[in-house]
Amino acid sequence: MREKEPIYLGNRIHLIDGFDMGIPARTGTYVIDEEALTLVETGPSPSIKYVKKGLTSLGFSLNDVKYIIVTHIHLDHSGGAGVLLKDCPNATVVVHPRGARHLVDPKKLAAGARAVYGDSFEELFEPILPIPEDRLLIKGEGDTLQIGTNCTLEFMDTPGHSRHHFSIFDPLSNGIFVGDTVGVYYKQLAREGIDLFLPSTSPNHFDPDAMHTSIERIRNMNVDKIYYGHFGMTDKVNLALNQASKWIDEYVELGEQAIEEGKGYDELSERMLQRVRSYLKTLHVSDKHDVYVILNLDMKVCALGLIDYFQKLKRQ
Template sequence: MRTMGKKPLKLDERIWLIDNFDMQMGQRTGTYVIDEEELTLVETGPSPSVKHVKAGLSELGFSLEKVKYIIVTHVHLDHAGGAGLLLRDCPNAVVVVHPRGERHLADPKKLAAGARGVYGDSFEELFEPIVAIPKERLLVKTEGDTLQIGTDTILQFLDTPGHAKHHFSIYDPVSNGIFTGDTVGIRYEKLIHSGVDFYLPTTSPNHFDPKAMKHSIDRVKRMNVDRIYFGHFGMTEDVSLALDQVERWLNLFVAEGEKVFAQGKGYDELANRMLQEVQHHLRDQGIADDHDIYVIINLDMQISALGIMDFLQKNNGKH
């Protein structure tokens, strides 16, 4: 798969991917467009990404009036923060959300406060405005629920915690693919361009749970899907490779976190150790330390280390 410019990427005859340019970075987050009788979007990105979603839909020839469903895998702001803003211009749409996420989209104050604590002074630039969604325009789906978006297309919802408690994944039977948000990790598109398939878990605070994440990974493994559609970023058909990598790095990162916790050190020490492990691995793959992927990976290690240390503090250093 290759991403060129700002045009939506065609994954097959019915699914497209719009680059959200989250944090003004390409290939960071994306919005999937499923071209069915009921036009369906998966993820919106944060509010500053909404202009890119609109431009992408226009490029594909879809009016905002045609959008019927906006599905968010979970309510973290880099995936769902723009849902309220986008919904204002999609008069016929509803937002589909996990039951644990519904109240946060209806009243996002607590969600915003949590993100502000992580992102600090960068919060406004990255996420504002965060628009509340009227409850009548929220549609809750949970484990085992379905959503018919076409005559022969019925999406299926799976509760997949680990990254967040308010997280579901969406199985698409037509492509035998699954939209996994953040539960089974991150795909680094920029490294794909350099010839390296690379996937890492994302363990951000404050719901990270390694056992739940492993269970979700194992569940996707057992489904024998042909594709994973990642929230960050893009689609892979190398499903086993992706899931095995994420599980291996998850075990390594948590084990390293336990050592750091036992030594009485902080998340910054863990982030540095995690980064060193990644750099060592990528050097062996021919990736230089000054590759621009590290703009993203540095941030990911900081946030993931926060989540691991938060989990260990809540559980006395053990998982």
């Protein structure tokens, strides 16, 4: 695989491609070049070799890393934290209050991902190393973290994708690191001038009302930039938030129809994919575009989350 140099995004922030699932521009690690060198997201463990090489190319050593922030504990965002931390002797992992215990003991987290990814789990995520409690720093709603003389990051609780999710406001860029809470940015299309932002409704905490609320909170902040877990930065903030909000409602509508008809997640994921495909056809995107490698997988995982959400509603 041909590795890419870290991408400079301005405002002393770089992005290292983690090649999650062997796919470029799928997940990445943000590097905030401050007095306390700070990383946002690690990706899964197989991505850590790319993170390390990226840091070296930027002129940093692993000893320089002071904070490793994970927006939430899904393995494609935090799974590599234990592996990376092992080689970063001066680093602390920053996590949401609801996520801390799962980083200390990741067995339940791993079991949940194994149920979704099946036989691919080991290749995609192993090894998953526990993180010692004394190397965790818990941050929740309204908390801050000073990483430089003139830079204090601000944390805000942003559920919807998961209940263990925060977003991080960076005042120097007037930008916000959002993990998955306002969706996925498909950079494969952005290279061709097409901006596609879709919500991530993966199991098992998806909540459309909470996701809408988080989107509106971020909209009201008037940020200039959004930094996505998948993948990269956009300065088209209103467009991004509007699209995510619209597609949440479309996904929920499709989910309701599938449940009423007694259909399972396979049928739902196909309907979701066809809805997105129909939209992209209006933008003259070929059915053979490489973005569909990711969209096929994303719709399957999102359909699982929607089915799980409606099943929980029935039990209430």
